[in-house]
Amino acid sequence: MLDILLLRKDLPAAIARLETRKSPQPFLDVAAFQTLEAERKAIQTRTEELQAQRNQLSKQIGALMGKGDKDAAEAAKAQVAALKGELDGSAARLEQIQTELHAMLAAVPNLPHESVPVGADESANVEVRRWGEPRSFDFPVRDHVDLGAPLGLDFDLGARLAGARFTVMKGPVARLHRALAQFMLDVQTQQHGYTECYVPYIVNADALRGTGQLPKFEGDLFAAQKGGQDAEPVPDHAQLYLIPTSEVPLTNLVQGEVLPEGELPLRFTAHTPCFRSEAGSHGRDTRGMIRQHQFDKVEMVQIAHPEHSYEALEEMTGHAEAVLQKLGLPYRVMLLSSGDMGFGAAKTYDLEVWLPAQNTYREISSVSNCEAFQARRMQTRFKNAQGKNELVHTLNGSGLAVGRTLVAVLENYQNQDGSITVPEALRPYLGGQAALSV
Structure with a gap:
């Protein structure tokens, strides 16, 4: 706010x-x-x-x-x-x-930081840097849908169980998905100093108001109905929602707190499913795992001193980049324009990973500094050197979206026979296995 x-x-x-x-x-x-x-x-x-x-x-x-x-x-x-x-x-x-x-x-979004490029949409985003060279293939490139099917990626079964934009994973691909999440958590906790958290997957309206999803984006959320279809309407203060991202519970861990200045920054991470009723533009990315109503993410959150939050933004972007680099996945970093940023963000970097089947870069992480926008809603403060209470700054970012990383690994590490070479960094999480094959 x-x-x-x-x-x-x-x-x-x-x-x-x-x-x-x-x-x-x-x-x-x-x-x-x-x-x-x-x-x-x-x-x-x-x-x-x-x-x-x-x-x-x-x-x-x-x-x-x-x-x-x-x-x-x-x-x-x-x-x-x-x-x-x-x-x-x-x-x-x-x-x-x-x-x-x-x-x-x-209902008013955050003010863009002075360093944010002005523009109406993603066409005004600015490329900051690239890492890695896209691989050249000497055989026809297949997309993750075709590659994943023999390995247990099943979109038809997901649709039968829950509807469009839900997925079932079995066998090798489910194991790869789990390995990716575990790998990301280990990188963020063991190398970057985040505290791993287990948080509720259902939160109340106050938590969503605190991080800015409510009231403006209620239509994007899955509301949790209690007591069946014939139950009495749930009052607003008692309504529960499935989390759209673990940014919500992680950031709200400090809701209403007055933190000692010496404790800042706080760094939290969690691996959770995310639930989004409106998963992107209608008619776009209807094939495959790019836009799902349910997907997994390893989230990073920092609660920072206002004087150091932009240093933290650069640091967190690097923490997300480290995962991609360890996996050997080419990517680029984009500075989002004022018209393409999220509601609560003052400045945002997107990491876009190379997907060979689409012959383009696609978003795999978004890292934002919300400054005091969320803290003002949550009434989260710290006691400064003068003994006065001052609003903290909050930052959040994906480290990374697990499903999209799975897509990137399948497509970038595919072989002509349909097998998938396992990136070296992941092999310890798969019992030393060097390739996935039927």
Whole structure:
């Protein structure tokens, strides 16, 4: 959530930055905001006047009682009572205005960092660097769907069990999927200092509001229905949702906390399934594992000091890159434009892995600095050197998406006979096995 003081201090400047995301910006009803702000200021000014009058009258009452002028004292008390009624009414209206302003701000995305390229969509993204050379094949390249089927990758069975965009994995391909997740966790915990966590796969609405998925993206979530179809509607505060990413529970581990400055940064990681009702654009990537309603991911989260969060962003991007490098998978790093970033991000790098069957790079990790956007929603702070509470910065990133890494390994390490060479870094996780074959 944005700091409302930014809007109060220089609304045109904030709107101009929001319009680099989308122009004209559709996120904030500026006229309604200005109307509420004008009323808020008027009420606060009037409240200060009433409080001053009440204080003055209270002093007069004491003086009048001391003189024995009971009639004048009672008259002053009546005035104080009348002022109390108006003050109570003003306080109630002010609370209502603050609630309305909070609801407005909940729909407004984060402001892009000054280093983010301005653009309407992914066409304005900037390539930062590349690693590795795509392999040249001397035989026709097959995609992961054809390669995976003999190894136990079954999309028809997934569809029969749950519908489109669900997958069943059996045998060698299931073992490879598990090995990838274990390998990623070991890299992030043993080499990069993350604390491994096991977290709920179902969370409440407060957790999703804290990281920015609610209220704006409720349609992208799978709500957990309790008590069957005939059950009474679940009130909002009790509604549960399947996690769209373990960023949600990991970041909310510090919800409402005041952390000692010396503990920062905190680094958390977890391997979980992720559930997304709207898994990408309609009609795009309907074949295979690129866009699924259920997929696995090893997530990285850092809770950082504001002065060091952009160093942490570069560090976390490197942590994701390390997995790809150890697997020998060519990739490129893209700096996302203002129009292509996620709702809560101030700056984002995407890692895109080379997929031979598509002859292009595809996203496999997204690493973002949300600055204080999520922390303000979660009320997560640290006590600074001056003893004052200050909002932390939160960062999140994939380290990596397990299913897409599986796709990349199958396609980049395929052999003419349909077998898959196992990357050397993965072989210890597969009992030393050097290849997967039927």
